[in-house]
Amino acid sequence: MKKISTIKEFRKWRKNISGSIGFVPTMGALHEGHLSLVSKSNNICENTIVSIYINPTQFAEGEDLDTYPQMVQADLDKLSKYEVDCVFLPGNSEMYPEGINVGNYDNNLFDILEGKSRPGFFKGVTTIVAKLFDIVEPTHAFFGEKDFQQFCIIKQMVSDLNYSIEVVPCPIIREENGLAMSSRNKYLTESEYSIAATIFKALESGKKLLKDGELNGDKLKREIYQIIKSEPAFTIDYVSVASGDTLEEFEGELSGDILVSVALFLSKTRLIDNFTYSSPDLHNC
Ligand code: PAF
Numbered sequence: 001m002k003k004i005s006t007i008k009e010f011r012k013w014r015k016n017i018s019g020s021i022g023f024v025p026t027m028g029a030l031h032e033g034h035l036s037l038v039s040k041s042n043n044i045c046e047n048t049i050v051s052i053y054i055n056p057t058q059f060a061e062g063e064d065l066d067t068y069p070q071m072v073q074a075d076l077d078k079l080s081k082y083e084v085d086c087v088f089l090p091g092n093s094e095m096y097p098e099g100i101n102v103g104n105y106d107n108n109l110f111d112i113l114e115g116k117s118r119p120g121f122f123k124g125v126t127t128i129v130a131k132l133f134d135i136v137e138p139t140h141a142f143f144g145e146k147d148f149q150q151f152c153i154i155k156q157m158v159s160d161l162n163y164s165i166e167v168v169p170c171p172i173i174r175e176e177n178g179l180a181m182s183s184r185n186k187y188l189t190e191s192e193y194s195i196a197a198t199i200f201k202a203l204e205s206g207k208k209l210l211k212d213g214e215l216n217g218d219k220l221k222r223e224i225y226q227i228i229k230s231e232p233a234f235t236i237d238y239v240s241v242a243s244g245d246t247l248e249e250f251e252g253e254l255s256g257d258i259l260v261s262v263a264l265f266l267s268k269t270r271l272i273d274n275f276t277y278s279s280p281d282l283h284n285c
Pocket of ligand 1: 025026027053055058125128129147150
């Protein structure tokens with residue numbers, strides 16, 4: 001497993017790599033969720049490249065850039081158990097040689113859901129992912145569905161900017177108590193960690209309503225909201241029932257692909273989670 005921290009050295013190494021190349025971009029503090037992406041890349045691609053870089057442009061003022069967990073040696077130890085050809089570990093001067101700024105790319109998914117709560121977040125994400133795509137030149141890139149909107153935005157960017165990359169979605173991996181895995185879970189105290197299980201319970205209850213035929217999005221939201229609210233420690237940012245295609249909030253009856261997502265704070269830790277559901281096509285019944 002090669003470790004490279006400069007673009008120049010990476011490009012020299014990359015020149016001699018042929019065949020399909022799976023890319024897993026990360027900000028480190030790797031958990032089973034990240035490793036499932038690596039494993040999927042190993043299954044699909046001949047080569048796998050992982051990047052570890054905490055991207056400053058996707059953190060707003062007052063967010064956790066300075067405290068974001070860093071544990072590079074532990075990350076490398078975990079990756080060494082997989083078939084990882086190269087780990088790219090650049091610093092800020094490599095990724096932002098002209099200073100910390102963002103690119104021009106924008107699409108119509110930037111300002112809703114996560115983008116509404118975290119303005120500038122997707123500018124930062126697309127800036128760094130485009131830079132990494134230009135350096136790594138992968139054939140496949142792997143993104144977790146916990147960040148469902150991020151996955152949709154990257155897919156759209158790949159199409160808009162004509163990258164020849166297949167963007168592969170990977171299912172959410174959960175802790176034993178149902179909490180979606182996230183590097184930010186490291187911020188949680190033991191009691192917050194058990195309280196956080198309520199998020200999954202609320203989503204599961206919402207999913208059951210859908211399966212039972214509920215087509216009223218407001219009713220679905222209320223059910224999820226109330227279960228989360230039963231834990232006073234949560235501050236809810238949003239509960240959303242949106243189209244899984246456009247990510248626009250549903251008005252009226254639910255139909256087609258549905259994305260149910262939540263964002264909330266547990267103390268200072270911001271957690272997100274979601275599920276997607278395809279409502280049965282009534283016309284075929
Ligand atoms: O999902 C993440 O960890 C980050 O947003 C990403 C894609 C590595 C870009 O910094």
